[in-house]
Amino acid sequence: MSQQRHPLFMPLIFVGGLIFGFGLGFSHMARPEVVLNFLQFEDFGLLFVMFGAAIVTGIAFAVMPRISDRAPLTGRPYGRRLKSFDRNVLVGGAIFGVGWGLSGICPGAAYASLGVGNVTILWALAGMFVGAYVQGYWRSQRAASETTPAGAD
Amino acid sequence: MVSELFAPALYESLFPVGISRYAVGGLLVGLGAAVIYLGTGIPAGASTFLESTLSYVSDQSRFQQYVSSRDWRVVFTLGIVAGAFVYALTFQSGLLSSGLYASGTTGQLYDVGGVTLWLTDVQPWRLFLGGILVGIGTRIGKGCTSGHGVCGVGSASKTSIVGVITFLIVAIGTAQIVMALGVSP
Numbered sequence: 001m002s003q004q005r006h007p008l009f010m011p012l013i014f015v016g017g018l019i020f021g022f023g024l025g026f027s028h029m030a031r032p033e034v035v036l037n038f039l040q041f042e043d044f045g046l047l048f049v050m051f052g053a054a055i056v057t058g059i060a061f062a063v064m065p066r067i068s069d070r071a072p073l074t075g076r077p078y079g080r081r082l083k084s085f086d087r088n089v090l091v092g093g094a095i096f097g098v099g100w101g102l103s104g105i106c107p108g109a110a111y112a113s114l115g116v117g118n119v120t121i122l123w124a125l126a127g128m129f130v131g132a133y134v135q136g137y138w139r140s141q142r143a144a145s146e147t148t149p150a151g152a153d
Numbered sequence: 154m155v156s157e158l159f160a161p162a163l164y165e166s167l168f169p170v171g172i173s174r175y176a177v178g179g180l181l182v183g184l185g186a187a188v189i190y191l192g193t194g195i196p197a198g199a200s201t202f203l204e205s206t207l208s209y210v211s212d213q214s215r216f217q218q219y220v221s222s223r224d225w226r227v228v229f230t231l232g233i234v235a236g237a238f239v240y241a242l243t244f245q246s247g248l249l250s251s252g253l254y255a256s257g258t259t260g261q262l263y264d265v266g267g268v269t270l271w272l273t274d275v276q277p278w279r280l281f282l283g284g285i286l287v288g289i290g291t292r293i294g295k296g297c298t299s300g301h302g303v304c305g306v307g308s309a310s311k312t313s314i315v316g317v318i319t320f321l322i323v324a325i326g327t328a329q330i331v332m333a334l335g336v337s338p
Contacts, residue, residue, distance in 0.1 A: 012192040013225045017232020018239065020185025020197075020299075025240030026253075027178020032275045033259035033338065039328030044167045045175035050302050050317075052179025053186070057307030060187035061196070071194030080308035081196035083295045085315065092294020093301075093316045095286050097323025102331060103283020104275060106298040107291060108182075108199030110284070111230050115237025116245060117263070117270020123277040124284035131288020132203035136215040143214060 006073040023053070024112035032104030032113070032121075039101055099131075174253035185236070186303055189229070196308065198300025199233070200291035202226045245269050259338075274338040279331075294320070 027049045028034040038046035064071075065078040083089070100106055105113070105124045113121040189197045205219035205226045219226075243249040245262075246269040256262060261272045273280075291297040294316055296305060301320075305313020 009193065010225060010228050013189055013197075013228045014232040014235075016185045016189035016192075016197070017229040018185070018236035019188060020182055020229075021233035021236025021238075022240050023178045023181025023183075023185060023236070024233065025178075025237040026181060026244065027175050028257070029178065029182075030237055031257070031259055031271070032273050032280070034257075036275070036328055037259075039325050040332050041325075043169055045170065045172055048172050048175040049179035049182065050298065050306075052176045053183035053303040054306040056180055056183025057186050057190070057196075057303055058309070060190050061304075061308050064191060071190075071192060073192045074194055076194035078190075078194050080310060081300070081304040081313070082308060082310050083305070083312045085312040088293050089295055089312055089316050090319055092290045092292065093319030094290070094294075094323045096290025096294055096297065097320035098327045099283040099286025099288075099290055100298075100320060101283075101324035101327025102286065103279050104328075105280060105283055106199075106287060107203065108233060108297070108299045111199065111202075111233040112237035113273070115234040115239075116241045117265070117268075118260075118273050120273050120275075120277060121280065124280035124287075127281040127284020127286075128203050128288035129207065131285040131290075132200075132292050133207055133211065133288075134285075135289045135292050136204055136207060136211070136213050140213040140215040 009073045012073060020108065021112045021115055024109050025116050029109045030112040030116045030118065032109075032124075035100075035104035035106075035109070039104070170255060170257075171253075177253060182299075183303060183307070186299070186307075190304075196300075196304035197229060198296050198304060199230070200287075200297035200300060202230045203288055204292055241270055242268055245271060276336075276338065279336070290320070 024030050029049055035046060037043040061080055070077050103124055107128060110121055110124050186197055189195055201219065204216050205223035208216035208220050208223055244251060244254045260274050262269050263272060296316060301313040301316040306317060
């Protein structure tokens with residue numbers, strides 16, 4: 001996929017991101033206060049954002065594999081987004097939940113927040129990179145210590 | 154029975170600013186993800202960008218698995234920022250108007266060169282500490298509100314549905330505790 005990318009690959013990704021970010025702005029999800037209002041039961045509008053979005057992707061995910069085997073720009077087969085279930089989904093989801101409940105911010109909405117002029121959100125973005133680095137460092141060390149003894153031959 | 158459920162007073166307390174702007178925005182968020190999927194077959198999420206971008210500056214093995222996707226993830230993220238800026242330039246600045254847009258009672262609006270921008274009132278320590286936990290949690294938990302919540306739920310993935318229920322419940326509990334402790338904004 002990376003050797004010879006279709007010339008429209010990057011423009012399409014950008015346009016998709018553009019619509020995605022505009023939608024986050026329009027739905028006010030780029031405002032942490034509005035997300036916190038939902039979590040504090042003061043405005044349940046967020047449910048319509050998440051399910052509205054999931055309905056549209058749901059249609060795309062259901063219909064496309066019937067129309068065509070492969071995506072035109074990558075040759076990648078159409079398939080659902082499936083991740084294996086294990087304890088990490090619960091542990092990570094819970095840690096994410098504490099962070100989301102404390103700050104009202106999730107990754108996509110944080111990028112969009114920067115776009116609506118909210119420079120204060122750089123605190124959240126800096127925090128996300130720190131957090132992603134910490135878990136990546138820890139998991140890299142753990143993976144190394146698990147494979148090294150087994151691989152000593 | 155149904156009309157009682159949707160009594161105006163109840164509707165107003167559940168949805169003080171209506172549902173239209175949320176539904177329209179949500180459909181656009183889904184459309185953005187669908188456009189990428191139609192062209193590329195990729196179910197895009199927003200949180201992998203954090204790890205994939207770290208692969209530019211860190212040799213940790215965990216990040217290296219994202220080297221092949223890191224370029225387009227940067228483009229996707231720049232698209233999200235740009236799309237939100239287009240919103241700021243149009244509706245937020247009053248260039249386009251819609252009954253669905255209200256300047257709102259949260260945060261502060263400010264002007265730069267005729268563009269109306271917006272700043273949050275949520276305190277930096279909440280954003281930073283919350284951000285750290287979001288960074289750890291979304292990556293261990295295999296996705297965020299877009300990966301699990303939009304693409305995963307759209308795929309009817311059981312893993313994603315469990316993930317969404319987990320972070321929704323914990324986030325609601327956390328926000329309620331924070332509110333009860335009197336932290337505001």
